[in-house]
Amino acid sequence: MTQPAPARAPEIGLPITAVDTPALFVDLDALEHNAATMARVCRERGVVWRPHVKASKAPELAKRLIAAGAVGITCAKVGEAEVMADAGVEDILIANEIVGPLKIARLVALAARARVCVAVDDERNLREISAAAAPAGVTVDLLVDINVGANRCGVTPEAAPALARLAIDLPGVGFRGLMGYEGHVMGITDLEEKEARSAAAASVFAEARRQVEAAGIAVGIMSGGGTGNYWMAARLGSLNELQAGGGVLLDQTYSDSMKVPGHRHALFLVAQVISTAVPGRAVGDAGWKASGQHTGRPLAVAPAGVTVRGLNAEHTIFELAPGTRVEPGDRVTMIPHYSDSTMLLHRRLYAVRDGVVEAAWPIAGAGMLQ
Amino acid sequence: MTQPAPARAPEIGLPITAVDTPALFVDLDALEHNAATMARVCRERGVVWRPHVKASKAPELAKRLIAAGAVGITCAKVGEAEVMADAGVEDILIANEIVGPLKIARLVALAARARVCVAVDDERNLREISAAAAPAGVTVDLLVDINVGANRCGVTPEAAPALARLAIDLPGVGFRGLMGYEGHVMGITDLEEKEARSAAAASVFAEARRQVEAAGIAVGIMSGGGTGNYWMAARLGSLNELQAGGGVLLDQTYSDSMKVPGHRHALFLVAQVISTAVPGRAVGDAGWKASGQHTGRPLAVAPAGVTVRGLNAEHTIFELAPGTRVEPGDRVTMIPHYSDSTMLLHRRLYAVRDGVVEAAWPIAGAGMLQ
Numbered sequence: 001m002t003q004p005a006p007a008r009a010p011e012i013g014l015p016i017t018a019v020d021t022p023a024l025f026v027d028l029d030a031l032e033h034n035a036a037t038m039a040r041v042c043r044e045r046g047v048v049w050r051p052h053v054k055a056s057k058a059p060e061l062a063k064r065l066i067a068a069g070a071v072g073i074t075c076a077k078v079g080e081a082e083v084m085a086d087a088g089v090e091d092i093l094i095a096n097e098i099v100g101p102l103k104i105a106r107l108v109a110l111a112a113r114a115r116v117c118v119a120v121d122d123e124r125n126l127r128e129i130s131a132a133a134a135p136a137g138v139t140v141d142l143l144v145d146i147n148v149g150a151n152r153c154g155v156t157p158e159a160a161p162a163l164a165r166l167a168i169d170l171p172g173v174g175f176r177g178l179m180g181y182e183g184h185v186m187g188i189t190d191l192e193e194k195e196a197r198s199a200a201a202a203s204v205f206a207e208a209r210r211q212v213e214a215a216g217i218a219v220g221i222m223s224g225g226g227t228g229n230y231w232m233a234a235r236l237g238s239l240n241e242l243q244a245g246g247g248v249l250l251d252q253t254y255s256d257s258m259k260v261p262g263h264r265h266a267l268f269l270v271a272q273v274i275s276t277a278v279p280g281r282a283v284g285d286a287g288w289k290a291s292g293q294h295t296g297r298p299l300a301v302a303p304a305g306v307t308v309r310g311l312n313a314e315h316t317i318f319e320l321a322p323g324t325r326v327e328p329g330d331r332v333t334m335i336p337h338y339s340d341s342t343m344l345l346h347r348r349l350y351a352v353r354d355g356v357v358e359a360a361w362p363i364a365g366a367g368m369l370q
Numbered sequence: 371m372t373q374p375a376p377a378r379a380p381e382i383g384l385p386i387t388a389v390d391t392p393a394l395f396v397d398l399d400a401l402e403h404n405a406a407t408m409a410r411v412c413r414e415r416g417v418v419w420r421p422h423v424k425a426s427k428a429p430e431l432a433k434r435l436i437a438a439g440a441v442g443i444t445c446a447k448v449g450e451a452e453v454m455a456d457a458g459v460e461d462i463l464i465a466n467e468i469v470g471p472l473k474i475a476r477l478v479a480l481a482a483r484a485r486v487c488v489a490v491d492d493e494r495n496l497r498e499i500s501a502a503a504a505p506a507g508v509t510v511d512l513l514v515d516i517n518v519g520a521n522r523c524g525v526t527p528e529a530a531p532a533l534a535r536l537a538i539d540l541p542g543v544g545f546r547g548l549m550g551y552e553g554h555v556m557g558i559t560d561l562e563e564k565e566a567r568s569a570a571a572a573s574v575f576a577e578a579r580r581q582v583e584a585a586g587i588a589v590g591i592m593s594g595g596g597t598g599n600y601w602m603a604a605r606l607g608s609l610n611e612l613q614a615g616g617g618v619l620l621d622q623t624y625s626d627s628m629k630v631p632g633h634r635h636a637l638f639l640v641a642q643v644i645s646t647a648v649p650g651r652a653v654g655d656a657g658w659k660a661s662g663q664h665t666g667r668p669l670a671v672a673p674a675g676v677t678v679r680g681l682n683a684e685h686t687i688f689e690l691a692p693g694t695r696v697e698p699g700d701r702v703t704m705i706p707h708y709s710d711s712t713m714l715l716h717r718r719l720y721a722v723r724d725g726v727v728e729a730a731w732p733i734a735g736a737g738m739l740q
Contacts, residue, residue: 020472020740054683076684077655096684097644099655099698102390121647122698145647152685153645153653183682274467275523277491277515283523285447285469289714290739294664312553313424313710314446314466315522328469328492340683344659345714347737366737367717369660370390 009348009360016352021272021331022286024346026249026361028353030266031064034248037262038230039069042242045234050074050093050223051245055339057365058349059087065248072115074223074243078106079368085114087364093223094118095179095243097145097153099125103370104132107140117141117221119179121155126166126173133172141176142167143223146208148180148201157208161215168217177221178212180205181243186228189259198229202238209238228258246339253295253338267339269298271316273330281309282326284316286334291316292341298334306332379718379730386722391642391701392656394716396619396731398723400636401434404618407632408600409439412612415604420444420463420593421615425709427735428719429457435618442485444593444613448476449738455484457734463593464488465549465613467515467523469495473740474502477510487511487591489549491525496536496543503542511546512537513593516578518550518571527578531585538587547591548582550575551613556598559629568599572608579608598628616709623665623708637709639668641686643700651679652696654686656704661686662711668704676702 011018016025042049052074053062062073062084072091075081081092091114098107098118110116111133120126120142133140144163147154155163160178167175182201188194201224209219222240225233227247234242247254249267254260269291271284288311291298298316300306305324310317318332326332336342343349344366351359381388386395412419422444423432432443432454442461445451451462461484468477468488480486481503490496490512503510514533517524525533530548537545552571558564571594579589592610595603597617604612617624619637624630639661641654658681661668668686670676675694680687688702696702706712713719714736721729 020470022739097653097698099644100390100642121645125698145645147648151648151651152682152687153647155647159647272470274469275491275515277523277525277529278517278521281521283467285740288664288711294658294662312522317522328467328495341658345737346739367715369392369716370655 011350011357012359014357015355016270016350016357017331019350019357021270022290023270023350024343025268025270025350025352026061027266027268028351028358030264031248032068034250034263034266035065035068038244038247041231041234043069047234047239048241050241050243051248052095052243053084053245054080055246055249055343056349057343057363058361059084059089059364060359060361061349062089063087065245074245077368077370078103078110079370080365081110081116082106083364083368085110089114091115095181097121097125104129108132108136108138111138111140112136115141117143117176119143119145119153120163120167121145121153123163123166126163127170130170130172139172139174141174143177143179143221146178146180146205148182148204148224150181150183152183154180157204157211160208161212161217164212164217165215175217177219177223178205178208180208180224181226182224182229183226186226187257189257191259194229195232198232199236202236206238227254227260231261249339251336251339252299265335267336269334269336269342271332271334273326273328273332276326276328280320282306282318282320284318284332285314286316287312287314289313290345291336292338292345294341296337298336300332300334302333308334381720381727382729384727385725386640386720386727387701389720389727391640392660393640393720394713395638395640395720395722396431397636397638398721398728400634401618402438404620404633404636405435405438408614408617411601411604413439417604417609418611420611420613421618422465422613423454423615424450425616425619425713426719427713427733428731429454429459429734430729430731431719432459433457435615444615447738447740448473448480449740450735451480451486452476453734453738455480459484461485465551467491467495474499478502478506478508481508481510482506485511487513487546489513489515489523490533490537491515491523493533493536496533497540500540500542509542509544511544513547513549513591516548516550516575518552518574518594520551520553522553524550527574527581530578531582531587534582534587535585545587547589547593548575548578550578550594551596552594552599552603553596556596557627559627561629564599565602568602569606572603572606576608597624597630601631619709621706621709622669635705637706639704639706639712641702641704643696643698643702646696646698650690652676652688652690654688654702655684656686657682657684659683660715661706662708662715664711666707668706670702670704672703678704
């Protein structure tokens, strides 16, 4: 199901205006600053960094994070993990339940060529993974998923020891530790409330560890944290592996809704003006089919005087401040509202430094839905 | 920039449960009913049907519409038109302005292998298309785009004759007629108001024709209409070509928000339950990365007692009516809220009849952003 990588882009080495629109650009200086920031926070707290690449979906970007200090990567699904393994990433956490014979078969095939770890919260599912992995002679590592307050997936601390024991006893699987993702705290903008809710989640997570250890089982990995609270989560003491990764791109959602401190905007969407026929406005070629908008609109940052008034499917509706003049063919640079809902619409991420295209990274995980 | 078609899907000839989740299915009986309905309305009104394929993006589906009576297809951008031409579609309207040297060069290349027509609303843009097409020895057909009330692209009726004259006089381009897309009326749910606003748009469109004809220029094509008003637009008399096409899939947006009469739901999204660890709910594997949600949530139609409570990026949050029992691995069938924002997230559309997969159509236009 993986797609072949596109051929080498002809725009490499040229100014960004050589790239047709709409297009996504990552500023390499900002990306490197953000990755270094996250790696440093983890290092200072003694926490392993295994960043989630669900937002970028680009193996070349994932490799940059590993070069910056990440121990491996985190994915949301088997399809994403497959394209990362295709690109040579060798240590992959799928932070999700993998269910059904079709997907478990792919998981087992993946475990034959990369170290792969998945979340479990169901006994039958755990037995099915074991039954598929054992005859293939591979080991699928498991984290028992704990519901730390998001009320999505995950068992209670009380139910954790039985699943951990089963993961130890069955062939083809290995118990590596616990996962507790506090998805419900990411969007909290009040930093005191975010701290309190993160601490409450950490307390449930720590309780799960106590319960498993009380059953005589050693817990290795304690994985959690997202970009929306990572700088808090890394010092709360319940986790020793951080999944946060999306913040390396720092879109509006991370900067404004999630209040991530100390990062720089790294992801930009460039549109081209296609019509100025209606007075007082201009129309661009990046609509909501090029920029996810369920969380909000992209923010125009250049040229001055241009504001995003709305998105149609294939059209940006720009409002022009008095005296602002743009013409068909002019370019408008925007910060997407949310990288997660934008990257998957594109096929290439253009890596740029000082206005010059250094690389065109395939967004190989886009469309890998299963 | 086109992607190679995926290899033949192994699920063909098998029941739909052989397809891994999340996945999109089109019910062929419903699709054929809807296409026949639109073709009949056009035939009865003496209007040419050139359906828009911006929603489906699947060349095989486009060919079914041509087989059902469409004269050709309508696209939103050059990338979509290229994949349609690759698949053998020979008559393509790009109902949008095509701006800038990179895209105009692709437009000219496209015109060498298909009959291609685009919208123009700017003199310089028209001159640039002519300057690129003439030396290549091809003709790009043009429709002068009229603003009939959507206030997006398009000139006033008064400005139309000058552009039409230029399109006649310059080499490499040909004046084919006018376009007037009434995007602002599609979402109106009150049918009387929709009729009145459609009539007002038709009146502006008719005025543009009068102005062009008063300048001694014959107008061929009068193109407009969307699924949200096509049954009205087809009898208002100002247009002779209908662009409406998305309604062949009939999602919730078309049935509920746009009040399209006489069609059947044809597009279905199937998720798999991946967790039931949290009491009272179940979690599925189709989140907003598999189902566009800026217009609303997908509607669960089977099994009974399951309701979509929300979407996370990769998770459907299902609420269960009292007494409803589902387990990991169970499947839930949903109607997407909007096909336009859902299809582009997938790579294959599974064509199904009586529960058996007849074909797996590549959604080749997904990701063709430019």
